[in-house]
Amino acid sequence: MxxxxxxxxxxxxxxxxxxxxxxxxxxxxxxxxxxxxxxxxxxxxxxxxxxxxxxxxxxxxxxxxxxxxxxxxxxxxxxxxxxxxxKDGFPEWFRKWPTVEEDAGTLKVYEPIVIYGLLQTEDYASTLLFGDREAIDARLARQAILTRTNPKPPRIIYLLPETVLWNDVGGPEVMRAQLQHLVKAVGPRLSVQVVPNGAPHPGNEGTFTVATLLGGEEIAFAETALRGIMIEDREDISRLKERFNAIGTQALPVGMSVDLIKRTIDEKWQ
The missing domain is CATH 1.10.260.40 (lambda repressor-like DNA-binding domains)
Structure with missing residues (x-):
């Protein structure tokens, strides 16, 4: 029915x-x-x-x-x-990227400062966006791809430094709920891997995502201090993939990352 x-x-x-x-x-x-x-x-x-x-x-x-x-x-x-x-709550330079996310079969994400937008809770996003209701709704609406059934949700491989777990966004209650949400999000199509603090890696130059579309095409998105840029040049994308892989070699396995997130909740955000 x-x-x-x-x-x-x-x-x-x-x-x-x-x-x-x-x-x-x-x-x-x-x-x-x-x-x-x-x-x-x-x-x-x-x-x-x-x-x-x-x-x-x-x-x-x-x-x-x-x-x-x-x-x-x-x-x-x-x-x-x-x-x-x-443009639906998105800045002009970002408005094409949600369509890429919708068409993606795989998203490889590195976020060095805050939790990845597709995995943010409403309160966490609201703090970052200063309560801008349109922008909050737009960010949360992007998350619909995580629960779709046809096509399957994209396979997401998310890397983040341990320091992201420590950054106070909204206070203990918001951070506790956000990190609990991050733990619950882990599953067959979504992995979260934490790079321990102090581990050397080439991820200090900012946020980037590499999307592989369902048809095999690759598109990347990188953020600068002023705006984000979409990248389609093959050599640039290849360099970002190499950087992602290099960061990944320093990251904890998924199970150990989840344990670290839970431990951070108990030790810092209770």
Whole structure:
């Protein structure tokens, strides 16, 4: 028996309001999600995620829906009003990367300062984003790929220095919940490995992620002091992969990393 659609509260967030309107116009046009997907260049799973307020979308998505559902540009107009220059809560330089995450089969991540965005709790993200509701919702919506069923969630290999576990973001209660969440996230498709403090490694030049798409293409993302940049040059990606592997040789195995995280919770954040 099919599951009833997720109940949305449009007043909760911009994503909820936009998703509820996409669903409403689709229903008024007597289209199923699959029927709509057959007419626009987006998958049923992506349309469903937008309707459930679990994923951001670009303005072009709204434009395609407007054309098929005969909304007289209502969704594009709503998209402009809700998101405008904020581009769904993401800065301009980042807005293409969530689409890469959605298309990825594997994500290799190194984050030297804070917990990786796809694994942040709401309170942890809220502290980092200074309570910006749009940005918080956008970051949390990216996490929908971790629980999707078709296609499978990306395989995530996440490396972080031990010092990330010590950095106070939001106080003991927030940190305790965040590290507990990190432990629970570990599974067959998500590994977390901690580099012990003091271990020499070439990971002192900032955050980077290497994505391998389902079709085999590789794209990377690296952050600078000013902004992040997407990287498609093969030589640059090869160098990042070598750096990732070198950092990984200094990291603890997953089981020992989980034990270290639990020990840090007990010793520092109780």
């Amino acid at each position: 099919p599951q009833p659609p997720k109940r949305l509260t449009p007043s909760n967030s911009a994503l909820d309001l936009f998703g509820s309107e996409v669903r409403r116009y689709r229903a008024l046009a007597n289209h199923s999600i699959k029927q709509l997907a057959d007419k626009i260049p987006y998958s049923p799973s992506f349309i469903g995620a937008v309707e459930r307020a679990e994923s951001h979308c670009e303005r072009t998505f709204a434009e395609h829906c407007d054309a098929v559902l005969d909304t007289k540009e209502a969704l594009a107009h709503l998209h402009d009003g809700l998101f405008g220059k904020k």
